[in-house]
Amino acid sequence: MSKEVNLEEQFQARIDAGERIEPKDWMPERYRKTHIRQISQHAHSEVVGMLPEGNWITRAPSLRRKVGLLAKVQDEAGHGLYLYSAAETLGISRDQMEEQLLSGKAKYSSIFNYPTLSWADIGAIGWLVDGAAIINQVMLTRTSYGPYARAMVRICKEESFHQRQGYEIMLGLCQGSREQKEMAQDALNRFWWPSLMMFGPRDHESPNTEQSVRWKIKRKTNDELRQQFVDITVPQADYLGLKMPDPDLKWNEERGHYDFGEINWDEFWQVVKGNGPCNKERIAARQAARDNGEWVREAAIAHAKKKRQSLDKSA
Amino acid sequence: MKEINEEWPIFEVFIRSKNGLEHRHAGSLHAADSTMAMENARDVYTRRQEGVSIWVVESKHITASNPTEAGEMFEPAKDKVYRHPTFYELPIELKHI
Numbered sequence: 332m333s334k335e336v337n338l339e340e341q342f343q344a345r346i347d348a349g350e351r352i353e354p355k356d357w358m359p360e361r362y363r364k365t366h367i368r369q370i371s372q373h374a375h376s377e378v379v380g381m382l383p384e385g386n387w388i389t390r391a392p393s394l395r396r397k398v399g400l401l402a403k404v405q406d407e408a409g410h411g412l413y414l415y416s417a418a419e420t421l422g423i424s425r426d427q428m429e430e431q432l433l434s435g436k437a438k439y440s441s442i443f444n445y446p447t448l449s450w451a452d453i454g455a456i457g458w459l460v461d462g463a464a465i466i467n468q469v470m471l472t473r474t475s476y477g478p479y480a481r482a483m484v485r486i487c488k489e490e491s492f493h494q495r496q497g498y499e500i501m502l503g504l505c506q507g508s509r510e511q512k513e514m515a516q517d518a519l520n521r522f523w524w525p526s527l528m529m530f531g532p533r534d535h536e537s538p539n540t541e542q543s544v545r546w547k548i549k550r551k552t553n554d555e556l557r558q559q560f561v562d563i564t565v566p567q568a569d570y571l572g573l574k575m576p577d578p579d580l581k582w583n584e585e586r587g588h589y590d591f592g593e594i595n596w597d598e599f600w601q602v603v604k605g606n607g608p609c610n611k612e613r614i615a616a617r618q619a620a621r622d623n624g625e626w627v628r629e630a631a632i633a634h635a636k637k638k639r640q641s642l643d644k645s646a
Numbered sequence: 647m648k649e650i651n652e653e654w655p656i657f658e659v660f661i662r663s664k665n666g667l668e669h670r671h672a673g674s675l676h677a678a679d680s681t682m683a684m685e686n687a688r689d690v691y692t693r694r695q696e697g698v699s700i701w702v703v704e705s706k707h708i709t710a711s712n713p714t715e716a717g718e719m720f721e722p723a724k725d726k727v728y729r730h731p732t733f734y735e736l737p738i739e740l741k742h743i
């Protein structure tokens with residue numbers, strides 16, 4: 332027991348000194364578990380996040396928009412993969428993680444449980460959802476667990492094009508016909524609040540925050556990140572000539588930040604618990620992908636074995 | 647559905663970003679064999695011309711040093727100061743040495 336305490340103290344000292352933790356290093360069991368949960372849920376978010384956008388690839392309004400969206404969705408698949416790999420270094424298998432997603436044990440970002448009803452939603456997602464993700468991910472490039480931080484560096488390099496392609500879509504719509512601008516406003520109306528929810532519960536209702544900050548998993552709290560996002564995004568909406576769907580939103584000279592209205596936390600928890608508009612559809616799509624791909628995975632293994640055997644024989 | 651699915655093995659991916667530089671670890675991925683690992687590595691890690699050459703190796707073939715033995719492993723090099731140029735005392739007026 333005392334040895335364990337000692338190890339934990341040494342571990343915390345390493346973290347405090349700004350050292351990175353690598354896969355085979357000793358780490359407290361809770362540190363390992365917290366990371367497995369956080370990294371796998373982050374990975375699931377990247378993968379499930381392809382679904383609402385994939386919905387519009389075949390209906391993109393031009394070839395320029397189509398190649399951009401396709402490349403973005405392809406990037407998200409890569410992000411999922413980098414993150415699954417990082418989680419695997421902690422001793423969980425890819426299959427276990429997928430199982431947890433399909434059974435509902437593991438969560439993913441609740442934003443992806445909202446439908447994409449119009450082309451403008453693709454613009455709003457790139458601008459707001461990727462924008463919010465970037466704020467979180469930039470912080471995570473300095474997280475204490477090495478493989479997670481490295482995955483984040485790679486991801487952040489790719490993300491900025493995602494947000495720009497989204498904003499360009501919004502810009503196009505806002506400079507277009509009245510109907511197009513209305514479409515953009517409607518997308519903003521529907522995605523603004525769920526985007527703010529992406530940063531998670533208020534700090535005083537987020538019991539894990541303190542430990543996460545101590546371990547340098549998080550370097551800023553949910554509320555700090557959310558405020559940062561609001562401050563950055565409001566002027567971008569102004570530039571588009573769109574109105575934020577929040578009557579309480581206004582610049583606070585004293586604080587040097589925007590004040591904004593109360594988030595509907597009931598809605599947030601409902602969606603987290605599986606009762607959002609698309610939760611069932613998203614999991615069904617992942618389940619179908621798994622089931623339909625099973626014969627391919629098996630055939631590839633069989634083929635690889637056969638190739639190895641014939642190589643062994645000829646050797 | 648079968649009870650146990652065999653997972654594809656994990657491969658480590660190393661990329662040379664341009665000629666003249668060494669291959670560096672880029673990340674890992676699952677693949678049925680090295681041919682597929684190479685194809686996947688190309689798609690996942692070089693979508694923006696990040697490399698001119700890729701190595702893939704199945705992770706199980708890598709022997710890694712044990713971090714808990716890092717002390718014994720690397721400590722002895724620390725007191726061998728005579729392996730560094732500053733150990734040797736030469737007059738300062740001497741040039742190019």
Ligand SMILES: [Fe+2]
Nearest residue numbers: 377406407410
């Ligand atoms: Fe992403």
Ligand SMILES: [Fe+2]
Nearest residue numbers: 407461490493
């Ligand atoms: Fe993205």
